[in-house]
Amino acid sequence: xxxxxxxxxxxxxxxxxxxxxxxxxxxxxxxxxxxxxxxxxxxxxxxxxxxxxxxxxxxxxxxxxxxxxxxxxxxxxxxxxxxxxxxxxxxxxxxxxxxxxxxxxxxxxxxxxxxxxxxxxxxxxxxxxxxxxxxxxxxxxxxxxxxxxxxxxxxxxxxxxxxxxxxxxxxxxxxxxxxxxxxxxxxxxxxxxxxxxxxxxxxxxxxxxxxxxxxxxxxxxxxxxxx
Amino acid sequence: xxxxxxxxxxxxxxxxxxxxxxxxxxxxxxxxxxxxxxxxxxxxxxxxxxxxxxxxxxxxxxxxxxxxxxxxxxxxxxxxxxxxxxxxxxxxxxxxxxxxxxxxxxxxxxxxxxxxxxxxxxxxxxxxxxxxxxxxxxxxxxxxxxxxxxxxxxxxxxxxxxxxxxxxxxxxxxxxxxxxxxxxxxxxxxxxxxxxxxxxxxxxxxxxxxxxxxxxxxxxxxxxxxx
DNA sequence: CTATTTCTTTGACTTATGTCAAAGCGCTTT
DNA sequence: AAAGCGCTTTGACATAAGTCAAAGAAATAG
Numbered sequence: 001x002x003x004x005x006x007x008x009x010x011x012x013x014x015x016x017x018x019x020x021x022x023x024x025x026x027x028x029x030x031x032x033x034x035x036x037x038x039x040x041x042x043x044x045x046x047x048x049x050x051x052x053x054x055x056x057x058x059x060x061x062x063x064x065x066x067x068x069x070x071x072x073x074x075x076x077x078x079x080x081x082x083x084x085x086x087x088x089x090x091x092x093x094x095x096x097x098x099x100x101x102x103x104x105x106x107x108x109x110x111x112x113x114x115x116x117x118x119x120x121x122x123x124x125x126x127x128x129x130x131x132x133x134x135x136x137x138x139x140x141x142x143x144x145x146x147x148x149x150x151x152x153x154x155x156x157x158x159x160x161x162x163x164x165x166x167x168x169x170x171x172x173x174x175x176x177x178x179x180x181x182x183x184x185x186x187x188x189x190x191x192x193x194x195x196x197x198x199x200x201x202x203x204x205x206x207x208x209x210x211x212x213x214x215x216x217x218x219x220x221x222x223x224x225x226x227x
Numbered sequence: 228x229x230x231x232x233x234x235x236x237x238x239x240x241x242x243x244x245x246x247x248x249x250x251x252x253x254x255x256x257x258x259x260x261x262x263x264x265x266x267x268x269x270x271x272x273x274x275x276x277x278x279x280x281x282x283x284x285x286x287x288x289x290x291x292x293x294x295x296x297x298x299x300x301x302x303x304x305x306x307x308x309x310x311x312x313x314x315x316x317x318x319x320x321x322x323x324x325x326x327x328x329x330x331x332x333x334x335x336x337x338x339x340x341x342x343x344x345x346x347x348x349x350x351x352x353x354x355x356x357x358x359x360x361x362x363x364x365x366x367x368x369x370x371x372x373x374x375x376x377x378x379x380x381x382x383x384x385x386x387x388x389x390x391x392x393x394x395x396x397x398x399x400x401x402x403x404x405x406x407x408x409x410x411x412x413x414x415x416x417x418x419x420x421x422x423x424x425x426x427x428x429x430x431x432x433x434x435x436x437x438x439x440x441x442x443x444x445x446x447x448x449x450x451x452x453x454x
Numbered sequence: 455c456t457a458t459t460t461c462t463t464t465g466a467c468t469t470a471t472g473t474c475a476a477a478g479c480g481c482t483t484t
Numbered sequence: 485a486a487a488g489c490g491c492t493t494t495g496a497c498a499t500a501a502g503t504c505a506a507a508g509a510a511a512t513a514g
Contacts, residue, residue: 127354
């Protein structure tokens with residue numbers, strides 16, 4: 001219980017709440033464990049509640065008629081997903097599958113709804129969180145429709161390296177997954193990485209990428225073109 | 228005032244509130260009028276509040292480094308926009324320009340925030356509304372990354388005709404604008420419309436489109452390919 | 455430690471869509 | 485009605501990125 005409260009306090013969705021609020025949340029949260037590759041829910045399933053990642057990673061994605069998948073989000077520890085269905089009352093809008101061994105905290109819709117009704121602060125936090133997500137989607141839409149793949153890739157690499165504060169990036173997803181995040185296919189990604197390497201922008205070492213020319217990448221991220 | 232309350236009641240964001248709640252909202256809302264083509268705010272501007280369309284239309288869009296624009300939303304009467312910045316505390320994430328003569332209701336951030344703190348029901352409505360918008364974005368992302376332009380166009384035409392309940396669709400945006408909504412350029416849109424016409428799927432009459440073969444369009448919307 | 459499967463890279467080819475330029479069409483304005 | 489303007493269409497062309505197929509590398513299992 002104390003454990004759960006500490007976890008809750010570290011999550012953006014629930015930042016800055018009171019002890020009583022955390023206790024109330026901890027009471028309604030249910031722990032669920034998954035192996036790597038297990039399905040949490042499918043598109044169209046009833047949204048009976050939402051989830052929060054305690055450890056591991058969850059992939060949220062859509063699948064087209066031809067079976068291609070576009071990853072919408074990769075959620076790690078501290079992040080939550082599935083809230084949308086709690087408020088729209090409709091089914092889940094996408095598929096969710098774990099991509100690592102994962103532990104989640106599940107908040108049932110009814111119990112959570114009751115909680116939020118009594119607690120504007122909680123509602124405000126959630127509004128902020130959903131707003132951030134909208135912003136993320138707006139960015140993704142811009143990238144997908146305005147930029148070419150090299151631009152998206154450059155942007156993504158710079159983002160990762162800024163997060164790690166290092167020039168050496170450890171890809172913690174497979175390259176196939178990365179391709180899907182970028183809205184393309186593994187072959188194209190592979191070719192572009194090779195080309196960036198040939199141009200001295202990056203250096204490839206398996207699942208690690210070393211940034212050699214940050215300026216060059218920034219240029220590509222801006223106008224989306226690779227010589 | 229009575230006028231404003233009637234308008235508020237018809238807006239999804241504020242559906243099902245009490246009379247007192249509407250009055251409180253009406254008190255903080257400020258009316259603002261715009262000519263066609265005027266700018267409401269720019270990307271990066273401080274989010275000092277959010278807007279609601281009383282009449283007219285507002286285009287929310289992003290502009291790339293090369294100057295291409297992708298329309299994220301077209302908001303008409305009853306719809307609201309700019310809430311995100313109220314909750315994230317950051318600047319507006321996109322540009323907003325009126326595409327018709329337009330009247331808006333502006334809700335200043337501070338006043339609205341105070342209101343919502345005291346009123347969980349209001350917060351819940353907004354949560355639902357933002358959730359719907361997230362869903363819309365997820366759809367848009369899927370379309371942009373998984374489908375080709377003919378598929379997106381077919382889907383859009385079917386959507387419009389289902390809204391009007393008719394086989395004859397009146398495009399209320401220019402074809403250039405439509406191209407941007409679909410994430411493409413006018414030339415490509417023009418060619419695809421011509422091709423659909425040649426295949427007997429639709430018939431073109433200026434800004435009106437007549438759907439001749441709904442089944443055919445549905446097929447294209449599904450797998451995104453035009454013979 | 456080898457075997458098997460899965461992921462990644464490379465090559466040859468096709469195609470959808472963007473670019474650039476010019477012509478056509480439908481408006482409004484005078 | 486003529487002139488001028490913006491929007492739309494058409495044509496010729498360039499190219500990014502997808503498809504298909506096969507070879508190489510890496511990870512996992514036996």
